[in-house]
Amino acid sequence: MNKQILRSSNWFGRTGKDGFIYRSWMKNNGIPDHEFKKPIIGICNTWSELTPCNSHFRDLAEYVKRGVLEAGGFPVEFPVMSLGETLMKPTTMLFRNLVSMDVEESIRGNPIDGVVLLCGCDKTTPALVMGACSVNLPTLVVSGGPMLTGKHKGKSIGTSEVWRLAAGLEDGSVTEEQLRSMEGDLCRSQGHCAVMGTASSMACMVESLGLSLPGNAAIPAVDAHRKVLAQASGYRIVEMVKEDLTLSTVLTRNAFENAIMTNAAIGGSTNFIIHLLAIAGRIGVSLELSDFDTLSKNIPLIVNLQPSGQFFMEDLYYAGGLQAVLKQLDAVLHKDTLTVNGKSIAENYAAAECYDDAVIAPFHKPFSDFTGLAVLKGNICGDGAVIKPSAASPQLLQHTGPAVVFENIEDYKQRINSEELEVDASSILVLKNVGPKGYPGMPEVGNMTLPRKLLQQGITDMVRISDGRMSGTGFGTVVLHISPEAATGGNFSVLKTGDIITLDVPARTIHVHLSDEELEKRRAKGQPQTMEAPRGYVHLYTQHVQQAHLGADLDFLTGGSGSEVTKDSH
Incomplete structure (x- = not known):
């Protein structure tokens, strides 16, 4: 190879003082001269x-x-x-x-x-x-x-067990001693x-x-x-x-389209959306939140893994791995996309086989007809929100109920288990100010643990809405990434306890039953919560972070890739 086409030759191919400095200090590791070529x-x-x-x-x-x-x-x-x-x-x-x-x-x-x-x-x-x-x-x-895969008393367990155990602690079915006994078995x-x-x-x-x-x-x-x-x-x-x-x-x-369809088929994390949007923004590919719904809508869930299903990543490997999944998606994928091994994606999966259709179901006979992701629009999320239907309760995917609103995570922690909290199974839990700016950082608190008194009644799921995220290991009927978030002063910021909300996942909508005039009046009176960040990176973050529907990247980092060499300082 001609060394002049190597980027590193701008350092190690130089003569004079600069070349001497670049090579000499590296040679203190015992590197011979020919390695620099x-x-x-x-x-x-x-x-x-x-x-x-x-x-x-x-x-x-x-x-x-x-x-x-x-x-x-x-x-x-x-x-x-x-x-x-x-x-x-x-x-x-x-x-x-x-x-x-x-x-x-x-x-x-x-x-x-x-x-x-x-x-x-x-x-x-x-x-x-x-x-x-x-x-x-x-x-x-x-x-x-x-x-x-974790193993505890003859049972396979994984990280999704954390959320079941958390609910068990609240309803009294799990003790701290039982929890401690599982720790080493979960992460083995x-x-x-x-x-x-x-x-x-x-x-x-x-x-x-x-x-x-x-x-x-x-x-x-x-x-x-x-x-x-x-x-x-x-x-x-x-x-x-x-x-x-x-x-x-x-x-x-x-x-990017291949990745979106694959994520729908595997029941991947809702966090996939916010990260893929950010990656697209960095490389300069046009990608919008609506694309995730369009591309996911007709992709069934074919991978039977927790939290949407039964099995674990180890089982996926034994069943043929992701290449076997991609082969099942052959009819919908862009087959000629290039991969890092120099071959097309279709060439890579051509010889793949599925060894266990209980783990990787055929595309025409899926594990579930519910897709892995859906994008919602409505008057509380003008720029969109997301939900994972494959991990939700089917009977709650179309639901109307009164809101129980928590202004921030501290408010939620203080009141969620109060006997005075007016809440029942039809209620919709709403958590504000846990978005990119409002927290700041958009934590994984969207899959709120249900009120203790409802858990003790045997209630295992409720509709939950927030401008935050949830762990990919979590599950439930959870609406996430409300955009614009509460901290920006939009409609989500002015929701009150008792407001009637309708979630309709098949119609891809989420709506609060308030007139535009009432929402405008509330916004005029409202004062968005902000968390002060007077210094350092957190200050920089709060000043420049974009909303969830744009990937929550910093506005000055999007676009403009290139490998130009930093100017010499020697």
Whole structure:
């Protein structure tokens, strides 16, 4: 390869003082001179002991390096901020955009010709892809893989059990001692959540977008095949550099449409929407919230995984993985979209087989006719809202009831279990001010635990509405991502307890029974809640974050990708 076409030659190919500095300090690691003439491959690592899902990434990176070296490249591993969904406060979503900036500038400012992104836990995947899109180099994703299915007293369990246990604590059917006894059984291996939560949805997203090698999504974290895939990915990224196969070549409009249809078929997380919108905004592909409904509407649920179904990611792997799912979608996918291995998506899944149709049902005989996602419109969400019909109670998908309104998360926590709270099974729980600006950061609190007194009566689901998000492991009849959010002063901000709301998912509407005049009068009197953020990144975030229907990215980060080299400071 002619070294002049390598981006890294702008550093290591120089003569004089600059070349001396660039090479000399790298040589303190024992690097011989001839290595600087090879493609330099960055391995962007989100390993952290505070991100348990990604705790095996040090080991996984070594297998990527093997592949890079085997293909004639030179690997350089670098860290970026990591987001541990299970530990980090107030919410990792607040910092997704910050990590994307870390990734973008780490790639842009360093002598890197291509990059492998190591990501697993929920926000690490979209953050890394968003940052890489803004530089647009040859890029390949290696996910960390799901953990093994939990086993407790002969029963398979996964992360969705958390929400059942939380309800059990409230209604008295579960004790703290029982909860403690399950902890080690739930998370019994390295890897991210074992169900089709957000982390698994993100792994499926990158594979259906064509950003990973076939098979990436479902291989368990501790399976030896995960290491083999990591090494193959390291080898392939060197070839991608030689071919100049960049992200913008792979991430076409058709690739995004394939990912949306795939997410509907697998019952993926509602968080998929907000992350894919942000990725599209970074790479410059036109994508709107309405596209998700249009493309998902006729896609049935064919993957029988929790929280929408019965099985786990480990079962999906044994059943044939995502490639077997894509083959079932052959009639609707854009078959000629290019993937990072240089083949079309259809070429990749051509030889795939389904080994268990209880896990992966045929397209013509689906596990459920309910699609994985639906987009709603109405007078409380002029820019849209989302719901996951596959995880909802069918009898609540068309429901009218009185609102029980909580002004913020603190108000909810204080009153939800009060005996004085006027609420019954027909009520609709409404939680405001948990959106991008209002919280800030848009936390996963939308699937509110039901009032204790109703849980004790055997009520297991109610319609719930918020401008926040919910975990991909969650379930229930939950309307999310209300846009515009309450903190902007729109109609959602002026809802009151007792207002009658109608949810009609088949009609794709959600409506409060108030006249335009009444809503306008309330808005004129209302004063939106705002959370003061006087300094630092949180201040920057609240000033520039976009609404949910735009992906909740920072307004100054969208569009304009490119790999120009930072000016020298030496």
